[in-house]
Amino acid sequence: MLHLLPHQLPWWVAGPGIGLCVVAMYGLANVKLGVSGGWLQLLFALQRRPVTEPWRIWFNGGLVLGALVAAALGTAAVRGYGALGAALPASWLVPALALTGVTIGYGARWAGGCTSGHGISGCSVGSPESLAATATFFGVAVVVSLLVHLVTGGAV
């Protein structure tokens, strides 16, 4: 592994960079950048159902490649699952994380998008639906995080 990257890119580099990704997808390909839709297309492929938006699978494939490049260039390695992983034994952590994933996937499909599709791409064009979705999931996530923090006595 190389050590070419800082511990964390400054927000004023990463933020505008991702903004340009959104603009590139609209301006070149006329599509809305989003990740959960790509996992849905992958699910269709696994189910042998027609893949209606093949570009999404290419996009998520690129996402995996880009993440691996960042890891190879020295992004700090992650161990365990933060405070949540430290608070729960592995026999609890697996079902807890699986259930967490289920709510994320279920909610994203119900809402028609996630942090990228609604939170970034939709909000950038001022879509009322995306603004409402983003305010809702951030609001709920902050309340849930603070509640878990409180209930666990600050452990998580």
Next chain:
Amino acid sequence: MSRGVRLTALLVGVAFGFLLTASGLGDYRTIHEGLLLQDPYIYLMMGATVLTAAGGVRLLRRRGRTALAGPLVLPRHPVRRSTVYGAAVFGVGFGVGATCPGITVAMVATGGLWGAVVLAGILAGLWLRGRAEPPARRPTTSSRAGGRSRRA
């Protein structure tokens, strides 16, 4: 789908995955501390993303055409109940796991293999929601882009 669109998706995907990962979002603490209102990083980053993208979209709108796929169509939709219900359910997982569908990849790529459990759960959740809704109403997350989108 043209080869250009596929290549665009792949290359922009690489850039997006690189930036998500290099910004440390794959580390549970980054989003967790943001949601506990202890660290402003995720809000500053997301604000900078949306401002930059909104500025770029203004320029695109003036042009009105995309490079590879005809006249620009921007996804604008009214708020629906399903959006808010779904976002609330999403928010619970987002809050507990301090991760989201793209960030799980950043987690796994940097060695946080528990992220793969979350990602498997996400696929299961997408499938479950598909079972819960009538198939004709909303076959994909983004199929709504057709029809009701407003031209720029």
